[in-house]
Amino acid sequence: MSQKARDRDLVCSAPFADFLAQELVSWVRAKYRIGEQPTQVVLASSSDGGLCAAYTAWKHPKVFGNVLSQSGNLPYFPTRSRAPTSLPGNMDG
Numbered sequence: 001m002s003q004k005a006r007d008r009d010l011v012c013s014a015p016f017a018d019f020l021a022q023e024l025v026s027w028v029r030a031k032y033r034i035g036e037q038p039t040q041v042v043l044a045s046s047s048d049g050g051l052c053a054a055y056t057a058w059k060h061p062k063v064f065g066n067v068l069s070q071s072g073n074l075p076y077f078p079t080r081s082r083a084p085t086s087l088p089g090n091m092d093g
Contacts, residue, residue: 006048007048009052010049010051011048013055014059016056017055017059018060020043020060021064025041037065038063038064038066041063041066042065042066042068043056043057043068044068044069045070045072046069046072047072047073049072050071050072050073050074051072051073053067
């Protein structure tokens with residue numbers, strides 16, 4: 001995956017979230033024995049993928065009932081060129 005595609009797909013992309021929920025889950029269910037209930041489905045990833053997992057589960061709660069966002073890039077700001085360099089209240093020193 002190129003950096004351009006990664007940046008496009010992993011930072012709160014509605015088309016990519018829809019693909020995961022509507023196409024990929026159907027494909028996986030056809031190939032493997034996984035539960036039909038959202039409480040039986042975990043979407044997991046890290047960094048920008050963790051942000052993508054959290055966003056996708058938020059957008060599709062009837063498909064994904066659990067999220068594991070390991071070190072997810074949660075301070076994502078779509079209107080800024082980059083996230084802030086310090087935590088609110090200068091908590092990071």
